[in-house]
Amino acid sequence: MTIEIKTATLEPIRNTFEHTKRRFGDKPASRYQEASYDIAPENNFHYRPMWQPEKLLNDTSRTAVVMEDWYAYKDPRQFYYGTYVQARAKLQEVTESNYAFFNKRGLADRMSDEVKSKIIRCLVPLRHMELGANMNNVLCTAYGTSTVLTQAFLYNGMDRLGIAQYLSRIGLLLDGNSTESLATAKEYWMTDSAWQGLRRYTENTLVLEDWFEVFIAQDVVLDTLVYDLIYRQFDEAITEEGGSDLAMLIEFMQEWHKDNSRWVDATLKSTVAESEHNKELIGRWVAEWQEKAVADLAPLAEIAVGEEAVKASVEVLNKRLAKAGI
């Protein structure tokens, strides 16, 4: 007797949501597309926000940048909540094992006092800038227009809190959990002349109203310069001075910046390519903030790395901007 196995194919009634279908066509959509596109409400609001009655909720006029379609963006990492959490969990696992190793082997004790105090002076106070960066990115989430952008801003904001915490832990590893280094670092942030430029810059970005300008000032200009200056150049300088074990503790920031830059570059590129108006506007913002950032970072760069350090970072920034078409 032969048994014939039959297969019955059940066709799904629909491939995806209606709004996803309108954008991408009638075919199976990815989770990223379903979770990111055409999600935020755009019309038929009952009430205007009481805190800003002249504008609607999710009003596109909260930035001077004009986009025909605010969903023209795509995160090259395709992060929605699920993939974002997975990616970060993976990165964090590596980092935690690095920190545990650093602690277990007592690598902090092998650093000289000069190296330790240089790290506390040049690296640990950055946690205050990271908190500013967190607030800036969350502001973009709050006032930004489309989910495809605002979700990425929120992930960025969360990452910055995580980085601030890792910076605090570097301080704690160096001072044997006495929190003394954190108090010293706060004092540097508030009074040390090397840090006052960066503090002023951060505070200036906190009072901006145009969320896209915040994105330019923080994520494009400042982050490119600071991350190149500290996590590349300062890393090299401190390695020369016998603090190479620090590299284990800041790998998270290096990896994160590489990852995040892909999204920043893609966002910048799409915006600039949209119109001459955007290109001109963003070019102006970049020039304005870059000038401030270079002047404000110079004293920190000098004590952390050396005189030519800012120049090298500006070159990195210019390369990125050129790629985006500015």
Add this chain to the structure above:
Amino acid sequence: MSKVYIALQDNEESRYIVEAIEEDNPDATVIYQPAMIRIENEGHLVIKRETVEEMMGRDWEVMALHVNLITLGGNVDEDEDQLSLTWND
């Protein structure tokens, strides 16, 4: 000339691989079967790491193809950047 073919399990990950194959091999035929996607082409089929990574939005190794692979036909040439299937004339 005969057709080379590859069949993958129909799941979240394979979808991106199929999209990448469609982009790199415009002449290929994609056949959706129950729980399986079969792709055929005359003579030649290539899967490129770079295209799959672009579709997925993350790093991907060509070796990871085997996780979702059901069957394939053709002479295999695999390295770090691509996997190609061909028949000799």
